Amino acid sequence: DQQVKQNSPSLSVQEGRISILNCDYTNSMFDYFLWYKKYPAEGPTFLISISSIKDKNEDGRFTVFLNKSAKHLSLHIVPSQPGDSAVYFCAASSNSNSGYALNFGKGTSLLVTP
Amino acid sequence: DSGVTQTPKHLITATGQRVTLRCSPRSGDLSVYWYQQSLDQGLQFLIQYYNGEERAKGNILERFSAQQFPDLHSELNLSSLELGDSALYFCASSVAGGWNTEAFFGQGTRLTVV
Numbered sequence: 370d371q372q373v374k375q376n377s378p379s380l381s382v383q384e385g386r387i388s389i390l391n392c393d394y395t396n397s398m399f400d401y402f403l404w405y406k407k408y409p410a411e412g413p414t415f416l417i418s419i420s421s422i423k424d425k426n427e428d429g430r431f432t433v434f435l436n437k438s439a440k441h442l443s444l445h446i447v448p449s450q451p452g453d454s455a456v457y458f459c460a461a462s463s464n465s466n467s468g469y470a471l472n473f474g475k476g477t478s479l480l481v482t483p
Numbered sequence: 484d485s486g487v488t489q490t491p492k493h494l495i496t497a498t499g500q501r502v503t504l505r506c507s508p509r510s511g512d513l514s515v516y517w518y519q520q521s522l523d524q525g526l527q528f529l530i531q532y533y534n535g536e537e538r539a540k541g542n543i544l545e546r547f548s549a550q551q552f553p554d555l556h557s558e559l560n561l562s563s564l565e566l567g568d569s570a571l572y573f574c575a576s577s578v579a580g581g582w583n584t585e586a587f588f589g590q591g592t593r594l595t596v597v
Contacts, residue, residue: 371525403585412485412573412588413526458525470539471516471586473526 372396373461375474382481388446390477392459395440399461403471404433404444407456416457417444449481486510489574489589497597501562504592508555508576514538515557516586517549520571532557564596 374393382388390404400421405413419426419433419442426433432445446453456478460471486509496502508515517529528541532551543549546564551557561568571593575586 373525405588410590412487412575412590414485415585415587418585460526470528470531470541471526472528473518475523475525 371475372399373459373472373474375459375477377477378475379478379480382449382479384451384481384483385448388449388453388479388481390444390446390457390459390479392442392444392474393440394442394461396461396463396472397440398463399472400464401462402433402435402442403460404431405458405460407458407476413458451481451483454479454481485587485589487574487576487587487589489592491592492590493593493595495595495597496564498564498566500564501560502564502594504559504561504572504574504594506557506559506574506576506589508557508574509587512576512578512587513555514577514579514584514586515551515555516575516577517557517559518573518575520573520591522570526573529559561594566596569594569596
């Protein structure tokens with residue numbers, strides 16, 4: 370079963386505007402969340418993360434918001450640039466596992482147009 | 484460049500055959516993870532090794548096995564291959580094996596079973 374869901378397969382945004390990518394999760398034990406970016410023919414690249422003790426984490430143009438009660442997180446990119454065009458994966462993990470397994474969503478393909 | 488090296492980049496083989504995928508983690512990383520990405524699917528966690536020992540297991544088929552060697556490189560063995568095993572296989576590594584550690588991904592091995 371898909372415990373991390375990205376319900377928008379694709380998103381198109383104009384350069385300079387805000388991109389908002391959404392992610393929902395079902396497992397209340399998840400307490401660490403990450404966003405990865407993936408270009409074609411490359412592996413996923415870590416972008417930003419957030420612990421469940423926070424509700425916001427910012428890194429330059431990228432901000433991740435976490436709403437634990439709604440089991441929802443979002444990634445904001447401001448301002449969006451054409452180089453941001455990629456597939457964005459949301460991932461989550463829990464401290465309850467003896468090991469470490471990132472549970473990924475299926476990804477959202479972002480297209481930033483000039 | 485993430486520092487994680489996967490070989491080969493592409494592999495085409497027939498059903499029923501056996502293949503080995505290889506991964507060299509980033510220098511200093513003790514943990515290695517294997518993920519499978521099938522068409523229209525997110526990244527599915529297969530297995531994690533930490534410093535030579537299996538740490539966590541995901542949805543890995545019995546026909547698949549992995550190991551991590553003393554020099555920390557890892558191999559994923561896929562046997563009795565079926566058409567449905569065609570996918571991108573990613574290796575990732577991290578310094579530690581904990582739940583709140585970012586993992587760095589290789590470029591993947593594209594396996595095609597014909």
